[in-house]
Amino acid sequence: IDIALPAFYWEEFGAFLSTPEEIMSWHASNISFIVLLGAVLFASFTIVSEFEERTYLLLFTRPVKKTTIFVGKFLACYAITLLVVLGFYGVSAVHSLVLEGAVTSKTLESIGMAMAYIFAVSGLAVFFSCISKKGSISALMTFFLVLMVPQIISVILMVVQPGGDYWYLLNIAGGSISSLFSSTVQISKALITLFLWGAVPLVLGWLIFLRREA
Secondary structure, three states: OOOHHHHHOHHHHOOOOOOHHHHHHHHHOOHHHHHHHHHHHHHOOOOHHHHHOOOHHHHOOOOOOHHHHHHHHHHHHHHHHHHHHHHHHHHHHHHHHHHHOOOOOHHHHHHHHHHHHHHHHHHHHHHHHHHOOOHHHHHHHHHHHHHOHHHHHHHHHHHHOOOOOOOOOHHHHHOHHHHOOOOOOOHHHHHHHHHHHHHHHHHHHHHHHHHOOO
């Protein structure tokens, strides 16, 4: 749908999708939701499923450290989501080439931001997977926290402190994936924010996983 709409209704969309930057920004605005779906479908189930299905009884008897298991599961979820996102960028780049004959160099920066966002959201999802007893609960917590909580906080802050810089919010940092195509973005600040959003819950989840027995 994201690609078909501009392609089939170019007369309507051409007014604001007239440059490679605008085309890629249009597509990149969907990346955060694609990442969220990947986290919900994969990362939020990766740990809790072992306990829910009792397969941990077999897994923990093998001569493999828990840390190795934890890291392996996280990297697998990260890699799957990243492949989907890179595929989406590839299709979007082809779309830009077909319509405008070029792809903006800012696409690489956007991919870097998307990789950081995948790390942040997957880290949160794995944390919820470590503290939950059911995969469905983990998935719901991931979806609610990533999609709704930052938006609610943003609205409250805009009322209390209008015009403020809310760079520390997950949705604001994640929005840089698409906004960097059309405006100046402090990439380093956004990357640090996304790293912390992912690293803190990931470390907490790892510590919980090390001590979890059932």
